[in-house]
Amino acid sequence: MIKVKNLHKSYHGKPVLKGLDFQANKGEIIGVIGKNGAGKSTFLEIIMTLKSYDEGEVNVFGHDLKHLTEQKQQAIRSNISAVLQPTEFYKNLKVVELLRLFKAYYQSDLKIEQIIEDFKLESHKKTYFEKLSGGWKQKVSLAIAFLSNPKLIILDEPTTGLDPHMRNTLWSYIAKYNRKTGGTVILTTHYMDEIEMYCDKVCLINDGKAEVLTTPENILARGYSSINNFYLQNVEAI
Numbered sequence: 001m002i003k004v005k006n007l008h009k010s011y012h013g014k015p016v017l018k019g020l021d022f023q024a025n026k027g028e029i030i031g032v033i034g035k036n037g038a039g040k041s042t043f044l045e046i047i048m049t050l051k052s053y054d055e056g057e058v059n060v061f062g063h064d065l066k067h068l069t070e071q072k073q074q075a076i077r078s079n080i081s082a083v084l085q086p087t088e089f090y091k092n093l094k095v096v097e098l099l100r101l102f103k104a105y106y107q108s109d110l111k112i113e114q115i116i117e118d119f120k121l122e123s124h125k126k127t128y129f130e131k132l133s134g135g136w137k138q139k140v141s142l143a144i145a146f147l148s149n150p151k152l153i154i155l156d157e158p159t160t161g162l163d164p165h166m167r168n169t170l171w172s173y174i175a176k177y178n179r180k181t182g183g184t185v186i187l188t189t190h191y192m193d194e195i196e197m198y199c200d201k202v203c204l205i206n207d208g209k210a211e212v213l214t215t216p217e218n219i220l221a222r223g224y225s226s227i228n229n230f231y232l233q234n235v236e237a238i
């Protein structure tokens, strides 16, 4: 699905990504971790064709992003859904209206009633998006992202600031939809327990490179008591 080699990206001469390698296969859930400012969002935005890069190879669904026609870029974008932060758009629409809007936009075959049932949105379907709590906003954003039946879902810190039950609920939806559609999920998180519980692979971005890209099991097999422990021992505090 995605192959990245020796990716470099700077902002105003300041390097952020310094030779990052990465690979994602069909159906995988991959958690990208690293300290604040490590370049996680930048990396995701490059994959989504939203940001340019300086050097390296980025291949998404078999297309080299350096040589994209507008048509190919469109084809890539139509197969990617994303929940980025912040989720402050769609202020003046009710949940059910938002779902209808995006169903039409994506020309989705999915039934609104099914999405409402799958994501347990019934109780808030007539609530205006701006009146929802942070957790509910994330839940609705996730439902919208899945509406297009994407090959790839990108989630930037989908559970930040949510209580444990809401995090658990969101993860159960992510896992369920990933199984149901066989799509690939790439997300960033600062919660190491989520990597351990839900991700097939973890990618640690450190000093501009993917220092680790492997399964959580492989990391634990090296003798770390948890992924959190691995992180604390391998990533220097600022």
Ligand SMILES: Nc1ncnc2c1ncn2[C@@H]1O[C@H](COP(=O)(O)OP(=O)(O)OP(=O)(O)O)[C@@H](O)[C@H]1O
Pocket: 011, 012, 016, 034, 035, 036, 037, 038, 039, 040, 041, 042, 043
């Ligand atoms: N448009 C921009 N212009 C200049 N610098 C930027 C821009 N976007 C990001 N940066 C810088 O690039 C670095 C990486 O930012 P990025 O948002 O990719 O990191 P991150 O790993 O997602 O961080 P966090 O965990 O805090 O969300 C940071 O130092 C940030 O200030």
